[in-house]
Amino acid sequence: MNQENDQELNGVNNDNRNERDHLEGFNPSAAHRFDYTLQDNENRENYKNEAKLVDYGTNWFPICGVSAVCFPEQQLPMKFDEDEQELYDRLVASARANGFVVLFPSDIRECDTLPYVATLSKVVQANPQTFSMELMGVHRCKVLSYNLENGEAFVQLLPEVEIPALLPKHLPKYSRRYSMYERRSLATRITGYPFDSLRDISRNQAEQCCLELKGMIGEEILQQALNRGLTYFSYFISQQIFSNRETEYSLLKEDSANTRIAAALKYCKVSIGKCRRCFAPIFLNENIMRLPEQTMTHVIAHGFVHKITLLSSITNYVRASAPSYEFTWFPDYAWIIIQCVGCHQHLGWEYMSMTREPQRFFGIQREGVQFENDIAEERDDDNSDPTESSDSLSDEESD
Structure with missing residues (x-):
């Protein structure tokens, strides 16, 4: 009886069949990987989006709900059904016009009410025959309004910062000619907030994230991400955390790389x-x-x-x-x-x-x-x- 319980605990079927027996009759040569990256598909269309974006700039873009949270610099595969061809064609048309696509997590309740934070993305490549495409997150944005008839959203780009945006509010005008280090030190003396040590704190937190995740991701990959700067690293590490979409979305909403890294750290172990x-x-x-x-x-x-x-x-x-x-x-x-x-x-x-x-x-x-x-x-x-x-x-x- 105890042996049966042990087998059930470890997920072993009661018929005690060998693991290899499960694969008998299956031909490995028939296996094919779902081509969500379209790497080997000769019919793919590739797009290069070189449009310039401005912080706090606004514009209309096609919008699409997805079953995931997409961060800037994250690649996201998508597959559409045949009855979604109109939406697929709209996204591809935007890509051909050097435009962008607004992605939002469709199962997050917060996204049911305007305004909310989403991700402005670009279509990297697509395959019209299979209704599949690969997107790349580009920039955080805030969805302000909809045009449901055209399937578009009016969005405002959100800035990327590595220090809290409140720093300039506490500095006198003459400090504009100071270096960033001098401005942080001055702001610290005025407010008592540790602007001068914030970068060191965030760097230490980033290194702790690397320490916790190196067994899963690899030390070299983590170091490469960290070398690209705190903003990139904050989005990279947010994709790796052990949590659900609600937590990931809360990280997407963080208004600075520093607070995003600090919030993500507790989910790394x-x-x-x-x-x-x-x-x-x-x-x-x-x-x-x-x-x-x-x-x-x-x-x-x-x-x-x-x-x-x-x-x-x-x-x-x-x-x-x-x-x-x-x-x-x-x-x-x-x-x-x-x-x-x-x-x-x-x-x-x-x-x-x-x-x-x-x-x-x-x-x-x-x-x-x-x-x-x-x-x-x-x-x-x-x-x-x-x-x-x-x-x-x-x-x-x-x-």
Whole structure:
């Protein structure tokens, strides 16, 4: 009986079939990767958008809701159904005209009310035959109004800053000829706010982010992102955090790179991942892994965008489908849908290969998992009911 429970906890089917047996009858040569980047498609159209954008400038652009949060400098795959051809054609027409596309997360309630923050993006390439395209986030913007008939939004560009925008408000006019370092020091003396040390604080926080994520992303990639400046790094690290779209959207709204890095830091370290519905433990921090040239964001054939975390092993799951190579995100790997063993919440996919290493790993879709980190646990401990502690202490004393 205990052996059966152990097998169920580790997601092993009761029929005790060997992992390789699941792949019998499947031809790896039939596998093909869903071409969301369109790298090998001869029919793709490539676009170069060289239009200049001005902070706080306003204009009308086509708008499109997506099942993801898109940050500046982030590549986002998209796939449209045939009944969405009108929207697809509108976005491609904007790309051909050297225009932009406004992307907003369609499942964030805050985006139901004007104004709200979104991402101005450009179409990099598209394939009209498959209604697929790849976009690149360019700039944060604020959606001010709609023209529903034309499917457009009137937006205002938001500036990118590495220090709080309130710095000039506290400086006398004669300080304009000072260097930035001198202006920060003067503002610190006037207000008491640590403008002069803010960059060092943010740099230290960025290095902490790198330390926590190097096992998943790779130290070299993180260092390259950090070398491109705090603004770029703040968006890069926001794409990697262990959290859901609501948290990602809150990071997109941050008005400076400094505050964005500080807010993202607490999500960079995960102690445990639990099922979002029944809170069954699924994985630990040491289970997180990385593959060469991996990408975090994928799109399925039906157009839904998934952001996944790769894991070497997980617990409390069951398989919910047969293995399939169709539209696999990882060449030569068959995928199997997996669910929570307790509540059947969709967790993600199990990947298996007969020809590659590792032969088996898991891709957990982040919307199905509740991430918990050390900071959150410490905060919960600090906010715990003191009467509970005193009661437990009294019980111990009485014993």
